[in-house]
Amino acid sequence: MERRFSDEVLAVAGIDLEVAEREIYAFLGPNGAGKTTTVRMLTTLLRPTGGSAWVAGHDVVADPSGVRRAIGVALQEAALDPLMTGRELMLLQSTLHGLPSAEGVRRSEALLDRVGLTEAAHRRVGTYSGGMRRRLDLAAALVHEPRVLFLDEPTTGLDPVSRQAIWKEVRHLNDEGTTVFLTTQYLEEADQLADRVGIIDRGCISAEGTPESLKAEIGGSHLELRIAEGGAERAREVMARFGELMPERDGILMVLLPHGASDVAPIVRALDDAGLAVESLDLVKPTLDDVFVAKTGRHLEGEAQHEAPGTAPQEPPVEQAAPA
Amino acid sequence: MSGLAADLRVIAALGRRAVNQAFRRPQFLAPIVVFPTLFLAVNTGGAGRAIDLPSFPHVHGFLDFQLAGSMVQSTMLAGVSAGISLALDIEIGFIDRLIAAPVRRSVIVLGRLVATMVLGALSALWFLTVGLIFGAHIQGGVPGFLLVVLLVALCAAAFGSVGAALALKSGKASVVQGIFPLVFVVLFLSSAYFPRDLLLQPAETIAQWNPMSFIAEGIREPIAFGMDTGHTLKALLGIGIVGAIGAALSSWALRARLRSG
Amino acid sequence: MRKATNEVVRVPGAAIPGILAPTIFMLGLTSVFGKLTLLPGFATDEYMTFILPVSLMQGAGFTGAATGVNLARDIELGWFDRLILAPPPRWVLLTGTVLSASLRALMPITVLLIVGFAFGVNFPGVGGLALAVLLSCAFAATAASWGVMLALRFKTQSAAPLMQAGIFMAVLFTASYAPLELLTGWLHDVAEINPVTQIIDAVRQGFIGNVTWGDTLPGLAALAGLLGLLYGLALRGLHRVGA
Numbered sequence: 001m002e003r004r005f006s007d008e009v010l011a012v013a014g015i016d017l018e019v020a021e022r023e024i025y026a027f028l029g030p031n032g033a034g035k036t037t038t039v040r041m042l043t044t045l046l047r048p049t050g051g052s053a054w055v056a057g058h059d060v061v062a063d064p065s066g067v068r069r070a071i072g073v074a075l076q077e078a079a080l081d082p083l084m085t086g087r088e089l090m091l092l093q094s095t096l097h098g099l100p101s102a103e104g105v106r107r108s109e110a111l112l113d114r115v116g117l118t119e120a121a122h123r124r125v126g127t128y129s130g131g132m133r134r135r136l137d138l139a140a141a142l143v144h145e146p147r148v149l150f151l152d153e154p155t156t157g158l159d160p161v162s163r164q165a166i167w168k169e170v171r172h173l174n175d176e177g178t179t180v181f182l183t184t185q186y187l188e189e190a191d192q193l194a195d196r197v198g199i200i201d202r203g204c205i206s207a208e209g210t211p212e213s214l215k216a217e218i219g220g221s222h223l224e225l226r227i228a229e230g231g232a233e234r235a236r237e238v239m240a241r242f243g244e245l246m247p248e249r250d251g252i253l254m255v256l257l258p259h260g261a262s263d264v265a266p267i268v269r270a271l272d273d274a275g276l277a278v279e280s281l282d283l284v285k286p287t288l289d290d291v292f293v294a295k296t297g298r299h300l301e302g303e304a305q306h307e308a309p310g311t312a313p314q315e316p317p318v319e320q321a322a323p324a
Numbered sequence: 325m326s327g328l329a330a331d332l333r334v335i336a337a338l339g340r341r342a343v344n345q346a347f348r349r350p351q352f353l354a355p356i357v358v359f360p361t362l363f364l365a366v367n368t369g370g371a372g373r374a375i376d377l378p379s380f381p382h383v384h385g386f387l388d389f390q391l392a393g394s395m396v397q398s399t400m401l402a403g404v405s406a407g408i409s410l411a412l413d414i415e416i417g418f419i420d421r422l423i424a425a426p427v428r429r430s431v432i433v434l435g436r437l438v439a440t441m442v443l444g445a446l447s448a449l450w451f452l453t454v455g456l457i458f459g460a461h462i463q464g465g466v467p468g469f470l471l472v473v474l475l476v477a478l479c480a481a482a483f484g485s486v487g488a489a490l491a492l493k494s495g496k497a498s499v500v501q502g503i504f505p506l507v508f509v510v511l512f513l514s515s516a517y518f519p520r521d522l523l524l525q526p527a528e529t530i531a532q533w534n535p536m537s538f539i540a541e542g543i544r545e546p547i548a549f550g551m552d553t554g555h556t557l558k559a560l561l562g563i564g565i566v567g568a569i570g571a572a573l574s575s576w577a578l579r580a581r582l583r584s585g
Numbered sequence: 586m587r588k589a590t591n592e593v594v595r596v597p598g599a600a601i602p603g604i605l606a607p608t609i610f611m612l613g614l615t616s617v618f619g620k621l622t623l624l625p626g627f628a629t630d631e632y633m634t635f636i637l638p639v640s641l642m643q644g645a646g647f648t649g650a651a652t653g654v655n656l657a658r659d660i661e662l663g664w665f666d667r668l669i670l671a672p673p674p675r676w677v678l679l680t681g682t683v684l685s686a687s688l689r690a691l692m693p694i695t696v697l698l699i700v701g702f703a704f705g706v707n708f709p710g711v712g713g714l715a716l717a718v719l720l721s722c723a724f725a726a727t728a729a730s731w732g733v734m735l736a737l738r739f740k741t742q743s744a745a746p747l748m749q750a751g752i753f754m755a756v757l758f759t760a761s762y763a764p765l766e767l768l769t770g771w772l773h774d775v776a777e778i779n780p781v782t783q784i785i786d787a788v789r790q791g792f793i794g795n796v797t798w799g800d801t802l803p804g805l806a807a808l809a810g811l812l813g814l815l816y817g818l819a820l821r822g823l824h825r826v827g828a
Contacts, residue, residue: 043424047583068426079417083348084341095337096425098330124348140421354746362753369772370762371618386769505605512613518620524632527616 002050011037013203026194027183034203035183072141076152082126097144111139131162151182187288206295215286218294228277338435355401364394384461392544393516398447399480400507406440407487411497444480448473468546485570492577516540538562603648604693611640629793637701638789639761644693645725646752652686653732654745675823683729690725713791730815737822780807
């Protein structure tokens with residue numbers, strides 16, 4: 001699937017993926033990677049300019065109505081009218097999906113209860129907190145019992161407690177048989193929730209697999225060190241003798257450990273022999289950020305975007321997507 | 325449920341939502357009710373002696389003559405307000421909720437137009453009531469009263485389609501809001517407030533061709549003069565012209581928006 | 586005062602509504618009601634000459650009311666809290682705000698005068714023109730005091746229609762469309778007691794005749810009274826912030 005906004009802007013540069021029924025699939029990538037554009041194409045909000053896609057057995061271009069009947073969507077910006085009450089929104093959503101009145105009322109009340117919004121249902125959405133809005137958005141996406149649920153960055157901007165509540169609900173839904181396609185820029189979210197993760201960067205999938213297999217692919221742990229001022233250059237030379245250097249972040253040097261924890265002592269001894277003082281030291285197990293770094297040469301998390309030596313991006317650079 | 329019945333149900337639900345929105349945002353009601361009423365009061369009191377001008381049509385009172393202008397002003401502003409509300413729906417992403425639902429694309433706009441018709445009818449009731457309280461006579465009686473309400477409601481829907489077109493094209497409430505001054509330009513260049521042949525040039529010439537003149541005169545006739553088929557048909561023609569332009573532009577803008585996501 | 590004036594320089598588009606609306610109204614009302622001058626007792630045979638002073642007051646009034654809307658926005662955004670903590674006394678803050686409104690009102694006033702003269706409005710003489718401009722600018726300060734008072738009372742931009750409606754009624758519920766003697770019904774009674782009628786008459790006198798103390802003093806007195814009252818209420822509201 002491909003989406004081009006203009007000659008210069010190729011937001012999604014040819015994505016091939018398959019999500020099995022009852023799977024939770026997470027699209028992980030930074031802002032501008034093409035996650036939202038992909039979701040908008042799959043949910044028929046945007047036409048692909050190339051390629052094809054089927055959702056729940058329906059072609060997104062040839063049979064968008066079939067797709068819309070089968071999916072529930074909770075987008076990045078909770079598309080809620082602040083002047084409506086929570087209950088009014090649920091009833092409108094049920095009408096949009098063709099539910100008879102009585103059934104719509106029954107399901108709406110059940111879902112409001114499930115997401116803990118019964119007490120607030122009579123209040124206008126404009127008075128809700130961020131977490132309440134997300135929960136309402138999720139409930140609205142479920143009113144017609146969709147087979148596939150699309151969640152675009154469902155916990156961005158939420159506090160940890162609200163985030164956990166959303167995760168719990170997503171797992172519950174999946175247990176009940178709903179296929180979930182979610183996009184996120186949070187490693188922990190992909191790690192915790194997803195059966196499989198697709199790492200997307202600059203409109204392409206850089207890697208795909210279960211969280212464990214992706215992490216295993218790039219090997220074992222790495223060591224994070226902070227060296228006393230003036231010693232960084234020399235320290236890099238020493239560390240490079242033991243393993244591949246990783247991109248630095250906030251002045252912290254990092255090196256992959258081919259043999260795991262047993263590499264730590266030799267490295268520390270070598271640094272000491274070189275007269276370098278270690279201010280702090282952490283042994284870190286691989287994360288999805290490490291996978292992202294290995295595939296793209298950049299960190300997903302944090303501000304530093306240093307290129308790892310000898311690592312080039314896997315796809316030709318394209319312009320960042322216009323916001324969908 | 326059949327396709328048509330389902331569509332009507334969705335249109336009614338979206339219409340209900342839009343009417344609720346108007347009443348829950350008082351600052352949106354101000355241009356539809358408050359300012360046209362103030363304008364009616366000032367026009368009637370300030371220019372009321374116009375009925376003494378030699379070629380002014382014979383009317384019971386200047387208020388009877390003015391009511392149509394206020395109603396037309398109100399419906400035009402209601403159309404702009406409907407456009408602003410739709411643009412706000414686009415800005416906050418609410419329209420994505422409608423597009424992602426299995427409903428016909430046209431009902432997204434039709435729901436809003438139905439609401440604008442309802443608001444138009446309510447504004448007609450308001451002005452007719454205010455007029456009656458302050459001494460106006462409705463020469464056309466009850467049929468005239470009902471005809472006025474119907475014409476104003478249709479007029480509101482026609483202008484609502486123009487507002488919707490602007491909203492769908494621009495996606496920004498500030499752009500739609502920017503045409504408020506244009507509403508008054510169109511009204512001042514018509515016979516909404518004064519007889520055509522008593523306007524100064526070039527307004528008099530423009531008013532001869534301005535669809536707003538036909539609409540205003542069609543609404544005025546049952547109030548100030550009595551029922552007249554010719555004026556009613558011309559009003560419907562004027563409404564039809566505006567509505568056709570609005571519908572065509574809305575349809576084109578909606579297709580463009582759906583294509584570009 | 587500099588902050589308020591800078592806003593116009595940085596965002597000139599924001600000033601357009603305050604200029605466009607009165608200009609459209611002046612041209613539009615002339616097109617529509619221009620033949621009212623045929624009525625016996627009308628002070629001039631050029632309607633635009635008659636209505637231009639009303640438009641000057643409208644332009645100045647809406648510019649002043651916009652000050653209140655901007656303050657309400659500043660209150661909502663929290664910028665006002667910083668302003669209140671500044672060392673200068675509050676009367677200085679208020680005076681700066683209303684004076685800047687007077688200054689900003691020169692934009693719509695200038696445009697309206699240029700358009701009016703281009704369409705054949707009588708030149709009121711240097712004295713008449715200066716008086717018209719001065720009174721209009723002072724009315725802008727009055728409208729700004731009104732807007733500030735409401736902004737401090739309601740603390741929300743939703744009060745904007747109330748600010749604007751107040752100016753609308755103040756300016757138009759006067760001998761705006763026609764001389765007082767030709768007004769009908771309740772508008773005649775209201776215009777008789779509305780102090781803004783005196784101000785409009787004072788602004789209008791040079792355009793339709795000669796400037797006299799007899800027509801000037803009542804307008805000055807009305808303006809001074811309104812400005813004093815509204816400025817006082819606004820200052821009281823300002824003193825109550827954080828009390």
